[in-house]
Amino acid sequence: MSSPNPQNNPGAVLRGAVDLSSLRNRPASAEPGTASAAPAAGSLVVDVTDATFPQILELSRTVPVVIDLWADWCGPCKQLSPILEKVVTELAGRLVLAKVDVDANPQLAQAFRAQSIPMVVALVGGQPVPLFTGAVPEQQVRDVFDQLLQVAAQNGVTGTVDPGSEAAEAPDDEPALPPLHAEAFAAIEAGDYGRAATAYEQALAENPRDDDARVGLGQVRLLQRVQGVDLQAARDAAASAPADVDAQLTVADLDVSGGHVEDAFDRLLELFAAAGPDERTVVRDRLLELFSLVGDADPRVSAARRRLTSLMF
Structure with missing residues (x-):
């Protein structure tokens, strides 16, 4: 999991690390701060496509916009998205959350260089601000958003969106969670x-x-295992001891948490191939757990299952 970038030098952060010029295409009549660029009252969380992105880009000249790049197959995305929505809603219009399905919107995924998801960036004054990748705890999300608001203020983006009464009301047709899930x-x-x-x-x-x-249980167990783990220290430990099963499992967990699914599978499959019988059981069980977490419909899971089967027999 990466650390947030917008801390001490907002000018440096806003120097176009991502090229969004091909996605602008905004109408000549659209001026920063006009009502036409803003979402409707209550729409603090909006779905964005390649086609509608120019409106969000314009909106960011008035109020900071958080971009959540996700996909339906991504387990960590499903863990993070409700946290993002909750924190943005509680900020009552000081931020807008724009959700981008990377599978359905390849142009946006390419523009933001979404090599792993979940990936969270922001737009301030039409410029990208990198925030973090991977599922992170709610308190870290709050801290990053506080820093983002400071960056926005230093760059003159201090508007708000009226959340309206809709933001406080759940849709009538939204089914309630079972008690234990809640x-x-x-x-x-x-x-x-x-x-x-x-x-x-x-x-x-x-x-x-x-x-x-x-x-959900698989996601929570993954979060338990990676909570408080220093990514660089874990990678250094794994690099210095390639046969250390625990060290390799830790990095694989961190990779899945950060959206680097293929890296995690490759690491564990190579470890499985070199491990002894007892260690193979441990590695296989972790692979099967991660397969379930990512989802059988994901082609990367299918490919890794085939490799695992060939190594077993």
Whole structure:
């Protein structure tokens, strides 16, 4: 997980690390701060496409816009997105969250250089501000957004969007979460991954076919394993001891958490091929857990399963 960049030198951060010129295409009549560029009242969280991105780019000249690059197959994305939405909603119009499905919007994915997801960047005055990649705890999201607001203020972007009454109301047709799932989500938002895991385990005990609880439990266990781990120290330890199973498992967890799914699978498959019988069992079990977390529909899981099968037999 990377650290947020917008800290001490906002001018440097805003020097076009990402080229968005090909996506601008804004109408000549659109002026910074005009109402036509803003989302409707209550739309603090909006879905953005390649076609509608120019409006969001203009909006960023009035209010900072957080860009959440995600995909449906990405487990860490599903963990992070509710946290982003919650924090943006609580800021009551000081930020807008724009969600980009990278699979459906390849032009935006390319423009933001989304090599791994979830990836979170911001737009301030039409310029990109890199924030972080991977699923991070709620408190870290809050800290990064506080820094983003400071960067925006230093660059003269201090407008707000009226959230309206809709922002405080859940859609009437949105189904309520089962009690144990709701307890798990509340625990995750509080950073209490142990309590969240217990809630999901209870849900699975009551209904072993509860796929949402199974995936949620896998995500929480991953977050437990990577919580507080220093990425560079973990990589250094793994590089210095290629046969150390625990060290390699840790880096693989960090890679999946950061969206580097193929890197994680390649690391563990190479480790499996070189490991002894007992260690092979440990590595295989972690691979199967990560496969479940990423999802069988992901082509990277299919490819890794085939490699694992060929190594086993």
